Amino acid sequence: MLQFMIDSRRQVLLLLYLLIPAYILAQSDTDTNNARVLLRDGKADTATIARMLRVGEAFLDKPESREEDMNMAFRMADQMEALSRQINYPRGLGLSKLLRAKAFRESGHADQGRASSEKALQLLTQYGTVREKAQAVIELGGTYSNEPKDLPRKIALYQQGADIYLKNGNKLSAAQLKEFIGDLMQLNKDYDGALRVLQEALSIYKENGYQRLQGLYSVIGGAYQGTNNFVQSLRYNLLAVETAEKLNEQGPLMTTIYNRAGLNYYGVQYYDQALDYFDKALAHARHLHDTGTVKALLLNISDALRNRGEYNRSLDTLRSVERLHSAPQAHEIIQIEIGYLRDYIALRALPKATPHYEKLKKLLETGSEIPVFTQAMRLAVIFYLQETGHFRDAAQYLNAYQQHVKEFQGGLVRQAEAALLAFRSDSALGNLSGAIAHFQRYKQLSDSVTSINQSKQLDVLRLQFETERKDKDIELLTQKSTLQEVSLQKEKVFRNVVMGGICMLLLILALLYNRYRLKKKTTSRLEKQQEAINAQNELLKKLVDEKEWLLKEIHHRVKNNLQIIISLLNTQSRYLDNADAIAAIKNSQHRMYAMSLIHQRLYHTDNLGAIDMQWYIRELTGFMEESFDTGPKITFCIDSEVILLDVVQAVPLGLILNEAVSNAIKYAFPGDRNGAVAITFKKDGTQYCLLTITDDGAGLPDNFIPEESPSLGMSLMRGLAEQLEGSFQIKSSPDGVSIQVLFLIRSINQVN
Template structure:
């Protein structure tokens, strides 16, 4: 339905309401109809404004003026508590109408929002009061700034908490965004984490995807790339769980984020893995003309060093950003081109595009991007020997960066100072109250003292008569108390002796515990050192095999040495994990399997694209099970890379490792290659790789099955600590 058709239907509804209005007396029903007509005009204005088309409808602002006119009639006619609901709705409608374009008036808009909020509060309508605050705060954020919008969002949050709004995490996210914009990263992080926790409780997967993206951005800004990568992988799993949004653009965008994070985290081989995945996704796109997808593909080629493929893609994107004058996109594209020419040592072209990126960044007021571009120009000038220009760019970058840093610090200092002054005033008020309370108590004590003096004077005579009797009784009590004190002194001495004996025993126990703890720490250090040395020895053996390979010309011998190196690397990674982690007997299999696959993928360097589908749950295994399992994975993937895709055939290898039951695991390695020959029997095979897979499967006490249908699938099912005679929980070997 186009805009004209929608307006035609709206006009019919408005005409119907106007005919009804002509026969309605001035009561609650009349104000309700007036409000409906105003709302119809406002809703249609929004439709026309968003469609950016107003042909055959007349002046778009007439719609907004009509909505304002009917809303004002409701405000003028509604009086008393019976029509307070219609008055609140009309005030809210007026506030929204005056928020747009030429009709915007900050004084009137904010006043109408304030009146609407007050009316809803009088009605006790907390959800609508929160909604008014939400729209008001958004307008203030856009028109005035984030700092002025923060109190409104905080008031909305307080109202939502009072009636336990289940969607309160949306408000927490907006508060986090404001802190993010103001450079207050720690409060932003706290708001995002609280929002994510509530969103997980409500099982809103779509929102969890968004808030995890914001968390990853915060951690990246704080330099915590490890957490940013972990959250990005979690976001990728959530995206895959939602089939409705699992589009190629969405997935490629998330892999692009991971690629950039791995580059910053100095893990180039993992960054290249993400780049290959993006390239594989673009081949699945039937159109291959999406603007974001083309950008991701070009960036992937740069990471892989395929500059000749990246350059035409970036140049294809330039007019798509130049025509709508998208300054942020233009800055990024110019920067990508400058980086490409810098990497290929074409310094003049690199300087040209970096200068254009700098101009777009300054026009768009992107200070963070301006700093990075000035530093890039500093490197180019230095490489070309233009020292004066290099110094100028370096000084500008430093000045802008210091300015941003000082603005953030000054703002935080001002907030701390305000908080301190407020606390001091509160403290002074409390001190004054305490002083007043002390003076009151002193007055009461003085009055009580006067009463006591009067009683003393009256009782002096009676006291003199009683004194003699008291003296006699006191002497008798003194003798009895002296005997009791002697008995108590004797008992006290006995208790002291017992306490000294107990303290001596406790000291001995403490010394023994310290000695045992030192022995335990020493044992753990020795075990870590053993694992370190075993890993180093395995690396030495790999170096020796590599040296030996340089003297061999027989391809079979070279292949055998290469496979031995791969097996040694799989075992060396186990020991590397053992001495790098806090525990000394548990291996995080997700990281381990990912590193084994990356190593094998880079070792073979096949000319055709081979994709990897990794689905590994966060499982930790005992070292006695991790070693044989790692060798099985090494053998299976090596065989797939060598034999499954002959003659340049492309394909995919999937690795799945997950729980079947609380103590039972399943490893599934499959490829879509040519599979096994029809007459091949894995059970009768004498190849070393198949023998090792079967032997290690028996060592794990697992059930192994091999199927050759549309490729090759190896499935191993085993239980935790279910070891055969080949191994035990305290002893393992590489056989």
């Protein structure tokens, strides 16, 4: 027996569609501030009352209405009622009652809105439009539950609403309401009445050219299932699947349609087809993040796998149900435990089945509100006890099952299982007469089940044959129609082809001659253009060569000039005895050498626009190390990627490196203190480069503020960082000083 049938959400969606107002809700209608202004300043006239109705319904129709939205709708209804009484406007009073009833329904207390719905129906019947009256009738029907005691009144009200729509000419709304009524009649077990109303809805839809019939087909299939008309049930469920897939249905309805088709095949033991549809339904439910439906479908799949003898896969499916982050309902717990118990018994893993037997036993002791699940638990417990040899313990559960069998007899499969279990119990306990009677009962029921299943399977084959024959007939008619059309067109086409061929031949000859002349002119013009282009290319090549020679010459001369200036400064320093002046000249020499290196590199390479910064950093650091004669006292660690920089960025970056290294050599390691200077230059992301100079020396003085420092070197580094359009950071600690320059590179090439 399949334990669970997915509840379709289409009933609620359809009812909400029928209650949505005809006008389009503006986004400003759900603005809380605007709504408060309307409540405070709204005038006592019909236009204001109509707008309050629109705003109140807009708050209720928000995708995820919250408590404050409900409260705003109630406030709108109260103000509508007050204004309507003020101007003696009975229609507005009826609309206010209708809005209040809707607010109760949306807040989950539909029954509390019954009095408002009845008053709205009374007023709108006399003073409102036909549509408003229909909405009041439907709203009143919505205040009744789906319990057996309320269903007849609810169905009668919805039927009244459908009649109003039909009389008003709104046939589509009437059909949608009839579709909903048919669904309710199925809940009330009135399958014949449901089929009558659903066929009326189908006729109206087809008359109006409405194509989204998948939901209606699915409901009709369910109604035929209730009347045990398996063939028609399968026919309409497959028609629902075909229509939904053709129209690319994406909502929760698609899950229900797939599941119902799977249930049809499950009922005739076509478990492969059933699993195909269950899997489709499961994939769709997971796409919609519908955890409750996913859980129900997994239980269906577990049942189908168990009936097909795939017990391990059935167990894996049950474990998937338990892994879902959703608190299971009572009937789901029962189904899971029964599934585990039967799977483990089938696998002869009785110790693993024992905990689930204990849980079912405890659930039986607490009692279940649903007789079908109580009886199912009893059969599972009896099955376990007999498999473990406890026939006397099983007898008490058999007696309990037989005492309640009249309350819920169950299907033939369950009755046959109960008879077989009773036969086994009587045989083990020595009750031979009882065993014979129960065995005869089991054979009778088993034969009935086999006969019914065979009949249903024959019906499936007949339906498949009829469908295939129908498709073949349609294909044959299509082919005949095509052949007739081809025959009628044949002579006309032949005549037109001959005439057209002659005209085409003349046209082709004319085009070929014209093409020949154009090609000749074009060839002559292209030859002249090619000669001009070749001459221009030669000229440009010479200009490029001259430009490259000039650039190399410029870099060479700039490098020489910088070397001359360095030599002049070196000569000048010999005649100075002022230490500060000598230091300033030496710093200037270092800066000029940093720039000179760049021009020297450009002169000796073919790439005149970019500097290899890995080479440059090593060369400049080596020069600084030799210039200051650091010896083994200071160790330089260089970690640089091979990055090519534009000259405009390489020069200021080299000067910053020169200043930072000079400062580290001169001030970081006073006295005989040894240390290390680490220089890293790497890409930071895809568009930025980061230069870091770090030493482990004495650090900056505690009262040193870089931004306020009058030092030329510090000012120079900050200014050069701004020239690079980058950031300059300096950090000092007892462990040393770290300088970082982050900038956006203009052009960068990673050399592999």
